Amino acid sequence: MREGLLPSTVTTVLELSTSGDKARALTELLGEVFDPTETAISSFEIEDGVTTLSLNAPWKVEVYFAAHPDEDAVRDMLRPIVGDVIDTTPFTTVSQQDWVSASLDGLKPVRAGRVLVHGAHDRQAVRINDVAIEIEAALAFGTGHHGTTAGCLLALDAELKQRRPRHAIDVGTGTGILALALAKQIKRKVVAGDIDWVAVEVAAKNARLNHAPNALDLYVGPGLRHLKADRPRHFDLVFANILAGPLRRLAPSIARVLTRDGVVILSGLLAMDVAGIVSTYRHQGLYLARQSLREGWATLVMKKGGAAPRPRRPR
Numbered sequence: 242m243r244e245g246l247l248p249s250t251v252t253t254v255l256e257l258s259t260s261g262d263k264a265r266a267l268t269e270l271l272g273e274v275f276d277p278t279e280t281a282i283s284s285f286e287i288e289d290g291v292t293t294l295s296l297n298a299p300w301k302v303e304v305y306f307a308a309h310p311d312e313d314a315v316r317d318m319l320r321p322i323v324g325d326v327i328d329t330t331p332f333t334t335v336s337q338q339d340w341v342s343a344s345l346d347g348l349k350p351v352r353a354g355r356v357l358v359h360g361a362h363d364r365q366a367v368r369i370n371d372v373a374i375e376i377e378a379a380l381a382f383g384t385g386h387h388g389t390t391a392g393c394l395l396a397l398d399a400e401l402k403q404r405r406p407r408h409a410i411d412v413g414t415g416t417g418i419l420a421l422a423l424a425k426q427i428k429r430k431v432v433a434g435d436i437d438w439v440a441v442e443v444a445a446k447n448a449r450l451n452h453a454p455n456a457l458d459l460y461v462g463p464g465l466r467h468l469k470a471d472r473p474r475h476f477d478l479v480f481a482n483i484l485a486g487p488l489r490r491l492a493p494s495i496a497r498v499l500t501r502d503g504v505v506i507l508s509g510l511l512a513m514d515v516a517g518i519v520s521t522y523r524h525q526g527l528y529l530a531r532q533s534l535r536e537g538w539a540t541l542v543m544k545k546g547g548a549a550p551r552p553r554r555p556r
């Protein structure tokens with residue numbers, strides 16, 4: 242499985258092969274410093290092969306730079322985690338075009354509950370009752386193939402069997418895939434934002450492609466910088482498929498915007514991050530309702546409103 246935070250203006254790449262625990266530590270660090278507006282790091286990607294959950298399996302971490310970075314500064318930042326190997330790891334360059342074609346090649350339709358995500362070349366795969374989402378991934382993340390996106394779509398499917406949210410927000414929307422899947426099913430506008438303006442443009446394009454040009458209320462900015470007079474202030478459903486670091490930082494603001502019985506679908510975290518994230522959100526008054534694991538990536542469904550309801554005892 243390979244997909245990541247696909248680069249928007251890639252020129253330079255640093256590729257590291259490392260162990261699972263170091264990859265996790267790198268994810269944390271890169272998540273902390275990742276901000277295309279403030280650092281040269283435009284995106285990063287973690288490839289865990291056929292994901293074994295073994296911490297010793299070789300994992301690949303690729304870091305992309307919007308402009309050629311200060312190599313020494315980057316090495317100094319990563320050396321405490323990966324060690325001296327960083328000094329012999331070369332910075333290489335790739336062309337943006339290569340990445341676009343590589344990312345679109347051979348993508349098969351993905352089914353997740355009622356949703357079928359497909360590319361333009363697979364329109365014939367759509368069945369009559371499918372909630373079909375056509376995605377042009379281009380330079381944003383979210384084709385449905387990654388374990389995090391698929392996990393969120395399946396969690397949404399289960400959630401929609403229980404109730405229909407009225408107001409929803411998708412933080413880190415990428416291609417807009419989750420927001421579109423939801424908007425199509427509840428037939429209401431979904432607020433959706435991304436720190437990366439390229440992703441927001443891709444999401445807008447995908448909304449038009451899906452004959453739903455007004456389905457997404459898009460914003461560019463980190464986290465929940467969505468506030469606008471005509472937008473809802475509270476949401477009964479929040480998606481946040483980002484990474485463990487930002488998810489932790491966003492916990493207070495996500496809890497604040499959730500309605501009394503609101504639900505948040507969190508992903509972008511590795512299995513070993515689950516306990517920490519659950520505890521962070523529990524401190525904000527949310528309980529863990531469900532969780533799933535796909536290809537090493539966890540998806541959590543957390544709800545506001547006190548403790549999880551106890552299972553009924555048989556009489």
Ligand SMILES: C[S@@+](CC[C@H](N)C(=O)[O-])C[C@H]1O[C@@H](n2cnc3c(N)ncnc32)[C@H](O)[C@@H]1O
Pocket residue numbers: 245246381382383384385389390393412413414415416417418419434435436437440462463464465482483487509
């Ligand atoms: C893993 S992708 C998820 C895309 C899509 N929602 C999906 O489920 O496939 C994470 C997205 O979050 C964006 N992002 C990263 N940090 C963010 C932050 N602090 N606030 C908003 N968006 C962020 C990235 O640019 C990227 O598009």
